[in-house]
Amino acid sequence: MFLREHWYVAAWAEEIGEAPVARVILGEPIVLFRKADGAPVALEDRCPHRNLPLSAGRRRGDALECGYHGMVFAADGVCTFVPNQAVPAWARVRAYPVVERDRWVFIWMGDPARADPARVPGYNHRFADPDWRVVNGKATVKGGYRLILDNLLDLSHLAYVHNSSTGNAAVAERAEIIFSTEGDRVRQVRFMRDIPPAPVFVDYAGYDANIDRWQTTLYMPPSYIFINNGTLRAGNARPDEAALRSQGSWGFEVYHAITPETEATSHQFWAVAHPAPFVAPEKLARFNVQMRNVIEEDRVVYEAQQRAIDRDPDAIGRDVNPRGTIEADQGLLAMRRVIRRLYGEEQKAAAG
Ligand code: FES
Ligand SMILES: [Fe+2]
Incomplete structure (x- = not known):
């Protein structure tokens, strides 16, 4: 579809x-x-x-x-x-x-x-901003585009897939989730209060004590994702909307455009951007490698999922088991509803 x-x-x-x-x-x-x-x-x-x-x-x-x-x-x-x-x-x-x-x-x-x-979605202006540093790439994924969007709409997976860099257990276990939809857009805010910093926040931000951390994921049809990541030393006021759009003391923005190649394979255009001073010049190459590794860690997951789906004829075209969802799936289920509705509208317009 x-x-x-x-x-x-x-x-x-x-x-x-x-x-x-x-x-x-x-x-x-x-x-x-x-x-x-x-x-x-x-x-x-x-x-x-x-x-x-x-x-x-x-x-x-x-x-x-x-x-x-x-x-x-x-x-x-x-x-x-x-x-x-x-x-x-x-x-x-x-x-x-x-x-x-x-x-x-x-x-x-x-x-x-x-x-x-x-x-044209005009949300990628950071790529040309001289005050920001951007690492970017294209992954060819042997997995359907919705599997990738799922991943980006449920960032609890950082605890399990990316625990050597951006994730730790607290990201999955101690997040307050604020979910909303606005028209065709799906937004998921995850706010984690007073949690230990994951490795990149120790390495690049220099945190040596607990932090407050937030992630805001925005899905825009057909398959664009923007994620803002921010942190502050623990103990500050709960971030308001303006703070959620900022990186606080340290963070980064993540951009994905997932273009289907076929039903079961995808082009993943990705970028991670941060204000230039957030990563010291001598650490930039290492940071960039870590971000590439994060993309690769997810690719391994999508491709294994797709192989499992392909092996099970009942799962083809139904990669979410309606009886197998958990609360963290709220965002990805909403994304799928949007895609199904827009697809229905396109089919209706084409028929009429
Ligand atoms: S000119 Fe293109 S196939 Fe003959
Ligand atoms: Fe990931």
Whole structure:
């Protein structure tokens, strides 16, 4: 089940250059490249002649030449050249609307007539902020996109999956959870009062005593997540809304864009950002490695989950057992309700 009438992240800006890049998004083969003026282009990656992916061909100016029989397709998908004959009317590939903003290249997977750049999620401006440090990457996950969103909507898992870095037992056992929805968005605040600091908070923030810690996760359809992490020395007043949006004395922001590749595989575009002074320059490389390790630790979990689902025919398409949920699943269940409702609306609009 994919939501189509949305902007998805197709690539980090630095992944796309002159050479064609092949990527499957929502089950559709797509080729990405940049024109001479730097503008990103996304075309259907399948020659309408004999099906060779255009990404296997070569650039001809701002166009792509098919590597099999030499048909040339311009950046708007229209064929401009067929060797030794006139261009037939059928010779074109789909061109996808693309927008580049703050290091993410977004692709519109729905009806191109409805591609409104004003709907591009504009929450990743930190990536271009010179006062912040960003470590980022792309993981290719052999797991469905909702398994990744689940993980990010239940951060109790830090206690079990990331206990060498961002988590410890108190994160799972001593959190007050404040859950809310606003339109299509799901928000989960976790506030932990007077808990021991997890390893990264000792290493980089220098805490030597208990802390108050908060995590705020925001899910935005179709599959964007923003998480703010903040801390203060224990004993301060309960953080108000403004404090929850800040990092307090030390913390970081986490960004995820989960773009389905297929029903059971995903592109995970991730970034961790922090105000520059929060990590000493000589410790930055180690911090970045730890953040990459966190992404990798989660990937191992998603892929094991997906294998278990694939092994059980009853679980396919039903990766949440309705009788097997716990209170911590509130956020992920709400996210699934949003996706199901939006999917129903898309199907209804398509039928009508
Ligand atoms: S397969 Fe592309 S030109 Fe023949
Ligand atoms: Fe995680």
